Amino acid sequence: MSNRTLYVRAAEDLRPNERQWQAYESAGHCVLLAGPGSGKTKTLTVKLARMLSEDVEEPRGIACITYNNECARELETRLDALGIAQSRRVFIGTVHSFSLTQILLPYAKVAGLDLPDDFTVATTRQTRAALEIAHSKVIGGSENPQNWDLRLGRHRRRFLNRSVPEWQDADPQLTQLVEAYEANLRAKGVIDFDDMPILALKALRENNWLRKAIAAKYPILAVDEYQDLGRALHAMVMGLCFKSGIRLFAVGDVDQSIYGFTGANPELLRKLSEREDVETVRLGLNYRCGSQIVTASEYALGEERGYQAPEGAHEGTIYFHPCTGGYSGQARYLVKELIPEIQARRPDLHLGEIAILYQAKFIGDDVAAAAAEHGYAVIRTDGNALYPRGSRLMRWLEQCAMWCCGGWRSGHPRVSRVISEGARLFHEVIRSDDDHLEFQRAVIAALWDRREGTLGLHDWLVALRAELIRPRIGMARSLADEVETLDSFIERLGSTGDIDDFPLSEFAGIGSGLDRINLSSLHSAKGREFDVVILCGAEEGRLPRNGASTSEVKEARRLFYVGFTRARHEIHLMYGQAIPSRFVTEVRQRLEAE
Numbered sequence: 001m002s003n004r005t006l007y008v009r010a011a012e013d014l015r016p017n018e019r020q021w022q023a024y025e026s027a028g029h030c031v032l033l034a035g036p037g038s039g040k041t042k043t044l045t046v047k048l049a050r051m052l053s054e055d056v057e058e059p060r061g062i063a064c065i066t067y068n069n070e071c072a073r074e075l076e077t078r079l080d081a082l083g084i085a086q087s088r089r090v091f092i093g094t095v096h097s098f099s100l101t102q103i104l105l106p107y108a109k110v111a112g113l114d115l116p117d118d119f120t121v122a123t124t125r126q127t128r129a130a131l132e133i134a135h136s137k138v139i140g141g142s143e144n145p146q147n148w149d150l151r152l153g154r155h156r157r158r159f160l161n162r163s164v165p166e167w168q169d170a171d172p173q174l175t176q177l178v179e180a181y182e183a184n185l186r187a188k189g190v191i192d193f194d195d196m197p198i199l200a201l202k203a204l205r206e207n208n209w210l211r212k213a214i215a216a217k218y219p220i221l222a223v224d225e226y227q228d229l230g231r232a233l234h235a236m237v238m239g240l241c242f243k244s245g246i247r248l249f250a251v252g253d254v255d256q257s258i259y260g261f262t263g264a265n266p267e268l269l270r271k272l273s274e275r276e277d278v279e280t281v282r283l284g285l286n287y288r289c290g291s292q293i294v295t296a297s298e299y300a301l302g303e304e305r306g307y308q309a310p311e312g313a314h315e316g317t318i319y320f321h322p323c324t325g326g327y328s329g330q331a332r333y334l335v336k337e338l339i340p341e342i343q344a345r346r347p348d349l350h351l352g353e354i355a356i357l358y359q360a361k362f363i364g365d366d367v368a369a370a371a372a373e374h375g376y377a378v379i380r381t382d383g384n385a386l387y388p389r390g391s392r393l394m395r396w397l398e399q400c401a402m403w404c405c406g407g408w409r410s411g412h413p414r415v416s417r418v419i420s421e422g423a424r425l426f427h428e429v430i431r432s433d434d435d436h437l438e439f440q441r442a443v444i445a446a447l448w449d450r451r452e453g454t455l456g457l458h459d460w461l462v463a464l465r466a467e468l469i470r471p472r473i474g475m476a477r478s479l480a481d482e483v484e485t486l487d488s489f490i491e492r493l494g495s496t497g498d499i500d501d502f503p504l505s506e507f508a509g510i511g512s513g514l515d516r517i518n519l520s521s522l523h524s525a526k527g528r529e530f531d532v533v534i535l536c537g538a539e540e541g542r543l544p545r546n547g548a549s550t551s552e553v554k555e556a557r558r559l560f561y562v563g564f565t566r567a568r569h570e571i572h573l574m575y576g577q578a579i580p581s582r583f584v585t586e587v588r589q590r591l592e593a594e
């Protein structure tokens with residue numbers, strides 16, 4: 001099927017929804033504002049496919065930016081279904097990777113950023129060391145220098161323009177710490193994560209030709225999850241879209257803003273939508289959640305938004321589970337009683353359609369331990385996951401594993417896909433057709449001899465690292481931190497590591513995810529959907545936290561709302577019976593009063 005047929009067919013779903021169709025037909029800057037499950041991402045992806053085919057001529061393309069690697073992963077999957085993959089014409093990724101790969105790596109030198117020619121991305125070890133040295137110089141004392149990490153980041157993101165007097169005056173000690181820290185990084189020839197958008201913005205601001213160059217390559221910029229993207233991206237959008245002619249298609253929801261602690265400000269989206277030169281479209285239907293869940297979601301948010309389920313939608317059910325025994329008691333109840341009960345009631349449901357969401361990773365530890373004890377396979381997406389689920393390198397290795405464990409026979413995934421994704425990952429070193437051919441041969445040779453699900457994952461990864469990754473990584477500057485992720489995972493699997501080695505087939509299963517329960521932090525569940533959502537640890541002290549300020553309580557409430565609205569058919573709220581979260585209590589009381 002041609003790409004055009006794919007998106008034209010997908011667009012037919014949008015046609016009955018007048019407002020989705022309006023956004024699909026928009027010709028200028030467009031901002032789509034809407035609640036959970038309203039089809040923002042769906043409309044964005046179909047519109048993107050259309051714009052790529054009808055509005056942008058080769059070799060020009062489209063850049064699509066989203067909040068984190070998880071969201072980028074979701075977008076890539078959805079665009080893939082429309083026949084669109086990352087390519088020279090299509091950028092899909094975070095604002096950090098856009099800044100690094102589209103602005104800093106190609107243009108840092110000519111843009112006068114004063115970075116060493118061969119700068120790379122700092123590893124965690126390097127950033128920690130740089131902070132330690134800066135701390136001993138500027139602050140001193142016996143406290144842990146890493147305690148300053150959050151404040152340091154916030155200060156850097158707050159002052160995107162350092163030529164204002166407040167940069168020196170607002171908090172002189174913190175400014176000195178930032179300057180010493182950055183000087184230490186530069187002395188090592190590296191930049192860190194926060195540097196990426198900050199330096200990219202600086203380069204764009206100071207070089208009109210650079211804005212034109214980006215506009216020439218990407219005449220259209222799409223942004224998903226705008227409410228969480230922070231001030232640097234907003235400033236880039238202002239410059240690129242409203243001064244340099246790039247057309248904007250942005251989607252977001254102020255009520256789902258959950259990254260205030262990193263400096264995101266939902267007001268920026270509101271302001272954008274109020275501009276006269278922007279067509280703002282608001283969607284009102286929630287296609288994801290059953291009608292009861294849609295109604296209750298407004299109780300969860302504590303605001304009336306008037307969202308509705310489409311006519312004929314299923315009802316959906318909200319369950320309350322007061323528990324005893326702390327988080328481990330909730331985890332035991334969950335795997336011993338609740339999940340078996342759901343499986344008995346709905347024998348056709350894949351475990352991959354169930355998500356257990358929580359606010360803190362240590363709750364995930366309890367759930368993971370209980371699940372392991374009862375023989376449930378899980379996929380974790382939180383700070384204690386085996387490896388960061390958003391890692392592009394690990395994701396590619398998962399695909400390689402799927403190919404070795406049967407994909408070579410079934411075509412899921414196809415070898416051409418494994419090769420093209422790998423080539424994109426190593427795009428800095430695979431430049432010519434010959435490079436590509438050589439890479440293709442190396443991938444096939446490395447995987448062909450290892451098509452056996454019972455192989456130990458540790459040795460399999462060590463071999464692929466040696467044959468495919470190490471020979472290319474030296475020149476792939478954008479992948480330095482990814483390799484650190486792989487190295488530390490291999491170390492953890494090794495004989496002195498803290499996790500037992502496991503068979504390749506299990507690793508491949510992580511890639512496909514069908515028969516594994518999803519364990520995820522509430523933050524990482526953003527943008528995703530599941531048939532059954534179990535929100536555990538929904539209690540006072542945790543959601544919201546003890547001592548939370550008014551704005552933190554509001555953000556905790558939005559986080560609860562995001563978790564609540566991931567569910568299609570069932571949402572289960574689980575909490576210590578003596579201390580249900582005030583948000584749970586409100587949902588319950590308002591449902592009882594109906």
Ligand SMILES: Nc1ncnc2c1ncn2[C@@H]1O[C@H](COP(=O)(O)OP(=O)(O)OP(=O)(O)O)[C@@H](O)[C@H]1O
Binds near residue numbers: 014015253526
């Ligand atoms: N017009 C439509 N007709 C039928 N289903 C739709 C339509 N629009 C969206 N959907 C379905 O609704 C669900 C939610 O869509 P999507 O994930 O795009 O919403 P969203 O607004 O991005 O959600 P969130 O903000 O909660 O992440 C998806 O399963 C999608 O396929």
